[in-house]
Amino acid sequence: MQVVEGSYAIAHAVKRxxxxxxxxxxxxxxxxxxxxxxxxxxxxELECEFVPVDSEHSAMSVALGASAVGARAxxxxxxxxxxxxxxxLYNVSGMRLPVVMTAVxxxxxxxxxxxxxxxxxxxxxxxxxxxxxxEDIQEAHDAMIQGxxxxxxxxxxxxxxxxxxxxxxxxxxxxxxxAEQIEVDDFLPPYEPEYFLSVDNPLSFGCFAEPDKYMxxxxxxxxxxxxxxxxxxxxxxxxxxxxxxxxxxxxxxxxLDGAEIVLLTFGSIIGTIKEVVDRExxxxxxxxxxxxxxxxDEIRDALKDAKVVAVIEKDFSAGFEGALFTDVKAAxxxxxxxxxxxxxxxxxxxxxxxxxxxLEIIKRSKSAMDGxxxxxxxxxxxxGELL
Amino acid sequence: xxxRIGAIADPGTSVVNLTGGWRTEAPRIEQTLCIRCFNCVIYxxxxxxxxxxxxxxxxxxxxxxGCGICANECSGRAIYMEMEEK
Amino acid sequence: xxxxxxxxxxxxxxxxxxxxxxxxxxxTGENVFVASPTGCLEIVSSPYPETSWRVPWIHSLFExxxxxxxxxxxxxxxxxxxxxGKVLAIGGDGGTADIxxxxxxxxLERGHDVTYICYDNEAYMNTGxxxxxxxxxxxxxxxxxxxxxxxxxxxxxxxxxxxxVSHNVRYVASASVGFAMDxxxxxxxxxxxxxxxxxxxxxxxxxxxxxxSSKTIEISxxxxxxxxxxxxxxxxxxxxxxxxxxxxxxxxxxxxTQGRFSHLFKTDEGAELIRQIQAMADRNAEQYGLDxxxxx
Amino acid sequence: xxxxRIHGRGGQGSVTAAELLAIAAFRDRKYSQAFPAFGAERxxxxxxxxxxxxxAPIRIKSQVYEPDYVMVQDASLIGVVDFMSGLKExxxxxxxxxxxxxxxxxxxxxxxRTINATAxxxxxxGRPIVNTTMMGAxxxxxxxxxxHAVIHAVKERFSGAAGENNVKAIKYAYDLKSREGSS
Numbered sequence: 001m002q003v004v005e006g007s008y009a010i011a012h013a014v015k016r017x018x019x020x021x022x023x024x025x026x027x028x029x030x031x032x033x034x035x036x037x038x039x040x041x042x043x044x045e046l047e048c049e050f051v052p053v054d055s056e057h058s059a060m061s062v063a064l065g066a067s068a069v070g071a072r073a074x075x076x077x078x079x080x081x082x083x084x085x086x087x088x089l090y091n092v093s094g095m096r097l098p099v100v101m102t103a104v105x106x107x108x109x110x111x112x113x114x115x116x117x118x119x120x121x122x123x124x125x126x127x128x129x130x131x132x133x134x135e136d137i138q139e140a141h142d143a144m145i146q147g148x149x150x151x152x153x154x155x156x157x158x159x160x161x162x163x164x165x166x167x168x169x170x171x172x173x174x175x176x177x178x179a180e181q182i183e184v185d186d187f188l189p190p191y192e193p194e195y196f197l198s199v200d201n202p203l204s205f206g207c208f209a210e211p212d213k214y215m216x217x218x219x220x221x222x223x224x225x226x227x228x229x230x231x232x233x234x235x236x237x238x239x240x241x242x243x244x245x246x247x248x249x250x251x252x253x254x255x256l257d258g259a260e261i262v263l264l265t266f267g268s269i270i271g272t273i274k275e276v277v278d279r280e281x282x283x284x285x286x287x288x289x290x291x292x293x294x295x296x297d298e299i300r301d302a303l304k305d306a307k308v309v310a311v312i313e314k315d316f317s318a319g320f321e322g323a324l325f326t327d328v329k330a331a332x333x334x335x336x337x338x339x340x341x342x343x344x345x346x347x348x349x350x351x352x353x354x355x356x357x358x359l360e361i362i363k364r365s366k367s368a369m370d371g372x373x374x375x376x377x378x379x380x381x382x383x384g385e386l387l
Numbered sequence: 388x389x390x391r392i393g394a395i396a397d398p399g400t401s402v403v404n405l406t407g408g409w410r411t412e413a414p415r416i417e418q419t420l421c422i423r424c425f426n427c428v429i430y431x432x433x434x435x436x437x438x439x440x441x442x443x444x445x446x447x448x449x450x451x452x453g454c455g456i457c458a459n460e461c462s463g464r465a466i467y468m469e470m471e472e473k
Numbered sequence: 474x475x476x477x478x479x480x481x482x483x484x485x486x487x488x489x490x491x492x493x494x495x496x497x498x499x500x501t502g503e504n505v506f507v508a509s510p511t512g513c514l515e516i517v518s519s520p521y522p523e524t525s526w527r528v529p530w531i532h533s534l535f536e537x538x539x540x541x542x543x544x545x546x547x548x549x550x551x552x553x554x555x556x557x558g559k560v561l562a563i564g565g566d567g568g569t570a571d572i573x574x575x576x577x578x579x580x581l582e583r584g585h586d587v588t589y590i591c592y593d594n595e596a597y598m599n600t601g602x603x604x605x606x607x608x609x610x611x612x613x614x615x616x617x618x619x620x621x622x623x624x625x626x627x628x629x630x631x632x633x634x635x636x637x638v639s640h641n642v643r644y645v646a647s648a649s650v651g652f653a654m655d656x657x658x659x660x661x662x663x664x665x666x667x668x669x670x671x672x673x674x675x676x677x678x679x680x681x682x683x684x685x686s687s688k689t690i691e692i693s694x695x696x697x698x699x700x701x702x703x704x705x706x707x708x709x710x711x712x713x714x715x716x717x718x719x720x721x722x723x724x725x726x727x728x729x730t731q732g733r734f735s736h737l738f739k740t741d742e743g744a745e746l747i748r749q750i751q752a753m754a755d756r757n758a759e760q761y762g763l764d765x766x767x768x769x
Numbered sequence: 770x771x772x773x774r775i776h777g778r779g780g781q782g783s784v785t786a787a788e789l790l791a792i793a794a795f796r797d798r799k800y801s802q803a804f805p806a807f808g809a810e811r812x813x814x815x816x817x818x819x820x821x822x823x824x825a826p827i828r829i830k831s832q833v834y835e836p837d838y839v840m841v842q843d844a845s846l847i848g849v850v851d852f853m854s855g856l857k858e859x860x861x862x863x864x865x866x867x868x869x870x871x872x873x874x875x876x877x878x879x880x881x882r883t884i885n886a887t888a889x890x891x892x893x894x895g896r897p898i899v900n901t902t903m904m905g906a907x908x909x910x911x912x913x914x915x916x917h918a919v920i921h922a923v924k925e926r927f928s929g930a931a932g933e934n935n936v937k938a939i940k941y942a943y944d945l946k947s948r949e950g951s952s
Contacts, residue, residue, distance in 0.1 A: 003792040020551030049547035054579030061537035065544020068531050071551045091533050096393035167807035168830050173788045174802050175795050195395050197529035199504050199558045204396040204524035206532035216390050271828035354831045396524040401481035429653045430690050432491035434476045450480035454487030455687030
């Protein structure tokens with residue numbers, strides 16, 4: 001273990017995965033990751049083509065071209081940059097190219113905010129990318145390595161983004177176990193795609209599909225997501241065996257035994273919640289590690305003894321409610337109608353989520369459990385005096 | 388046909404699409420007037436004009452869309468367009 | 474011919490772009506990777522499971538062909554497959570000069586070993602002849618239509634060649650589908666150059682320009698013969714190999730062949746616009762020395 | 770768990786100080802966590818950085834609101850930022866200033882320590898970059914990290930003569946605790 005910045009840990013893990021091509025465009029708070037990677041290349045520690053591009057759109061497009069020719073490709077972005085990549089995200093997943101990126105979580109403008117929330121990756125929810133949310137720096141580091149293995153699995157072949165909270169994970173120094181090259185080489189085989197651009201077999205990539213076939217292509221993506229569901233769990237187990245670290249497969253429970261109230265969330269906020277929950281009785285945590293594919297079965301199973309589930313997230317869909325909240329409710333509908341469900345929006349635009357905020361959520365959840373009246377969906381930490 | 392992931396296609400498969408059906412006029416050639424400029428071969432958008440020493444210029448009516456560029460560009464005025472009877 | 478662009482594609486009868494692609498691949502041979510943006514080229518050549526390409530080809534999006542080509546080149550380098558083939562991007566004027574300008578600029582500036590060929594048919598033909606920044610003055614396009622008080626496009630074409638040259642690209646050329654041998658030689662030179670190279674390839678679209686399908690080559694050639702599209706190369710920043718004209722034709726000879734300019738021939742204002750277009754051709758002649766000095 | 774908040778100005782190495790103290794604490798076989806107050810501050814603007822040290826892995830991800838220690842790298846921040854905010858009862862406030870604690874007249878249930886780190890840094894490092902000197906003083910005053918670990922962390926970061934000079938300043942500042950400190 002050594003104390004390093006989160007961005008460095010992520011960059012280190014990417015380096016260990018031996019990407020052939022890295023392309024990125026600078027945007028706060030993603031910058032340290034790609035700067036560190038550029039330095040690895042500059043110091044001869046990483047042999048790869050580092051393409052400092054003209055935009056995020058080009059960043060993902062370069063990764064797409066590189067992946068299509070058979071190279072392992074990496075990019076990183078956040079917020080507006082991720083939004084500028086939007087259409088390329090869909091294109092990469094539709095072409096079934098296992099590009100892996102670090103999606104640093106940051107609020108969307110306007111108003112401009114460089115600070116953390118998860119609105120950006122939530123917006124990319126439907127892009128056909130696997131989304132893994134990291135709880136801490138170590139998990140973000142490890143998820144990069146797992147990510148390539150999952151994405152490049154022959155029966156998956158989907159791009160994958162490791163979502164890591166901006167600043168909170170990227171700019172914090174903590175003790176981290178940095179993977180050794182030999183360990184990663186043993187764990188992650190070289191990328192050997194079945195189909196790639198080559199003059200020996202001059203395939204055409206990116207054909208268009210008429211209405212008689214498009215739907216089937218999209219269905220095949222869905223099937224691949226289903227297989228990814230299995231693969232994510234397998235790779236988590238394989239990683240545990242190889243590295244001795246485990247964060248759950250699709251989900252991870254914490255203090256769930258006998259928990260009447262379950263706080264369901266993802267990302268770095270879980271660390272703070274754990275500190276709080278340790279002091280509470282009958283309150284557990286359900287961490288969503290894989291948001292897409294969505295672990296509906298696993299969530300149902302994990303919540304079967306709960307009375308109240310409080311979904312906590314740093315995003316929402318204006319005009320409705322938090323995206324994760326909607327998804328969790330949808331997963332339970334038709335299956336478990338007794339469960340009381342509450343949604344809480346916290347920490348938008350870098351608003352610090354404090355232990356007190358979590359305590360408030362627990363308080364309101366308890367009240368709901370005891371038959372008290374509380375809004376189904378609400379903001380925590382709003383400054384009423386400004387409104 | 389089973390779909391292949393990513394809509395990845397094998398090379399040159401468009402040859403199954405016989406575009407000759409698009410044609411209303413068809414090119415014909417008077418071989419004795421051909422001066423071997425090969426403009427017809429060079430400028431055919433369909434790659435549907437072929438030349439061999441034995442047979443001279445030939446049109447591949449499976450793909451010829453009848454655009455008439457070959458006739459227009461023919462240096463010897465050997466190619467002409469003819470209404471196609473179907 | 475090698476027929477690396479297979480028959481059975483769905484381009485309009487008389488498509489200049491299809492001829493251009495055929496000639497480009499004839500020049501490069503089979504050891505080439507091609508990236509194309511969204512547009513007619515992609516639509517006519519790749520309705521799954523059919524493709525007209527017999528070289529490795531990829532279409533991704535509208536504005537990113539230059540970036541995808543950059544990625545292919547970087548990927549080939551990373552994989553030690555650089556010698557497997559040259560990388561080409563072939564896009565239309567909309568995908569190149571408008572929405573793809575940033576990506577193109579980045580590709581050129583970063584020095585990728587990619588040849589970018591813009592086939593310029595002077596409007597968004599795939600979506601129905603909307604104007605692009607390459608639509609010439611006086612042309613009626615569906616978003617700059619001629620009307621009772623309009624004479625069509627009012628802005629001059631973007632100078633793509635100069636834009637490429639200003640990126641310190643070592644080989645830049647203008648070419649026309651009407652001059653096949655010249656075009657193929659330029660493509661060969663472009664791919665043989667290390668680093669980025671750029672070709673502006675002018676071609677008619679008989680549908681968008683509104684002329685008979687048989688006239689595609691003839692009219693493309695007229696654009697050159699009137700001096701509106703000068704053909705030349707810029708090697709290491711120097712203009713060389715200008716295609717000189719023995720007897721430059723008046724621009725009317727070109728304009729009158731196409732429906733998109735027909736409104737110019739109906740009014741005095743149209744006539745004035747034609748005089749302006751002639752002045753542009755004259756300026757081109759002066760700038761590039763197009764006119765051969767022949768004693769009469 | 771012990772928590773430190775560092776106040777400084779952009780460019781003074783506050784974040785580096787937090788980071789190096791985290792490395793030092795880890796060398797002392799403790800868990801640590803360092804992070805800046807995330808923001809868009811430019812050179813010269815007031816900045817903050819945070820440090821947590823604990824015997825167990827540190828999971829909490831929120832900022833530090835009730836620090837055990839506050840370190841002020843630049844006396845010009847007095848009256849500009851509320852650096853005493855949330856300082857725990859019995860906590861320690863360490864300020865870089867030529868003045869004595871009494872002269873500062875700061876009231877509260879905490880200990881005030883002052884050190885003329887700028888003078889020390891100028892003399893020993895040759896530049897008025899005080900972050901390493903303040904780290905030495907922090908180790909001496911609080912005992913939250915060992916001198917040995919601080920020196921090690923700094924030497925890993927700054928090699929050669931610069932490293933040696935920094936170490937000299939750190940040691941000097943560390944030893945000053947009995948002379949310049951008072952409550």
